[in-house]
Amino acid sequence: MNQEKDYLQDLTDIRSMMERSTRFISLSGLSGVFVGIVALTGAGIAHWKVKQFFYEVDTSYVDQSYSSDYNNLFINLTIIALSVLIIALLGGWYFTARKAKKQGQKIWTKASRQLLTNLFIPLVAGGVFCIAMYYHRLVGLIAPGMLIFYGLALVNSSKYTLNDIRYLGLLEITLGLIALFFYGYGLYFWVIGFGVLHILYGISMYYKYDRKK
Amino acid sequence: MKSFITQLNKAFESRIRLGIMSMLMVNDTVDFLTLKEMLDASDGNIASHISALEKAGYLAVEKKFIGKKTNTSYSVTPEGRRAFNEHLNALEQLLKR
Numbered sequence: 001m002n003q004e005k006d007y008l009q010d011l012t013d014i015r016s017m018m019e020r021s022t023r024f025i026s027l028s029g030l031s032g033v034f035v036g037i038v039a040l041t042g043a044g045i046a047h048w049k050v051k052q053f054f055y056e057v058d059t060s061y062v063d064q065s066y067s068s069d070y071n072n073l074f075i076n077l078t079i080i081a082l083s084v085l086i087i088a089l090l091g092g093w094y095f096t097a098r099k100a101k102k103q104g105q106k107i108w109t110k111a112s113r114q115l116l117t118n119l120f121i122p123l124v125a126g127g128v129f130c131i132a133m134y135y136h137r138l139v140g141l142i143a144p145g146m147l148i149f150y151g152l153a154l155v156n157s158s159k160y161t162l163n164d165i166r167y168l169g170l171l172e173i174t175l176g177l178i179a180l181f182f183y184g185y186g187l188y189f190w191v192i193g194f195g196v197l198h199i200l201y202g203i204s205m206y207y208k209y210d211r212k213k
Numbered sequence: 214m215k216s217f218i219t220q221l222n223k224a225f226e227s228r229i230r231l232g233i234m235s236m237l238m239v240n241d242t243v244d245f246l247t248l249k250e251m252l253d254a255s256d257g258n259i260a261s262h263i264s265a266l267e268k269a270g271y272l273a274v275e276k277k278f279i280g281k282k283t284n285t286s287y288s289v290t291p292e293g294r295r296a297f298n299e300h301l302n303a304l305e306q307l308l309k310r
Binding site for chain 1: 228231232235236238239240243247250251301304305307308
């Protein structure tokens with residue numbers, strides 16, 4: 001019977017070795033929660049800026065697309081978006097690195113490199129796509145575009161990390177597609193996709209993977 | 214029951230060898246340093262297991278130069294893939310019994 005236990009142990013070892021060498025499993029749920037909170041804060045500031053703009057600037061008599069105030073607003077919004085992206089990435093990286101350290105695993109492995117490469121290909125494409133939409137004044141399609149490309153990026157990179165990310169990606173894509181049909185409500189969908197979903201997913205992953213050990 | 218045990222491949226009897234083969238099965242190539250880190254074993258220990266697997270024809274070695282440093286990476290041969298799958302099947306059968 002002892003031998004049987006050995007075989008079982010062998011199979012467990014094989015499985016864990018296969019998984020650990022291809023998947024980056026140290027992704028922390030706290031990273032998700034942090035990213036979500038940063039996204040909500042960013043969306044709050046953006047919402048306030050937009051409101052302030054319509055309050056201060058009389059938009060009734062100029063073609064608003066070409067007024068300099070309008071351009072200023074968009075420069076502000078772009079700065080907010082980039083800050084959110086950078087703070088979210090740094091914070092997300094911090095919590096995940098902390099978890100990897102706790103588990104005695106390296107953060108810079110073949111699996112994590114592949115994870116990042118596969119994440120950033122659709123993400124960069126999406127970024128350029130959104131810039132082009134802004135350029136063509138299709139501002140209302142930017143938020144859905146971000147959600148869809150972010151979702152595709154998650155699905156694409158999910159083979160190199162925890163499987164939950166795949167479902168998060170599918171949810172983001174769905175949300176983005178729905179948002180396409182509700183022109184003008186982009187920010188609300190953005191808040192659900194980048195804020196609420198990240199926090200919910202982060203909490204559920206935290207309880208599923210982080211708390212147990 | 215005995216027939217299953219004879220199907221177990223002697224070449225895969227150590228933990229280290231199982232580990233090496235598992236990693237090679239799911240990655241195109243794996244370099245020495247990665248093997249060492251993942252298996253948490255000494256250079257000599259891993260090298261001896263690698264050469265045993267290479268002798269059996271289950272593993273291919275590729276030496277490349279990155280600058281002046283050698284970078285040795287390993288991949289599984291078709292024969293190694295077949296043998297490892299058979300070994301896994303035998304393990305599974307043994308446990309199903």
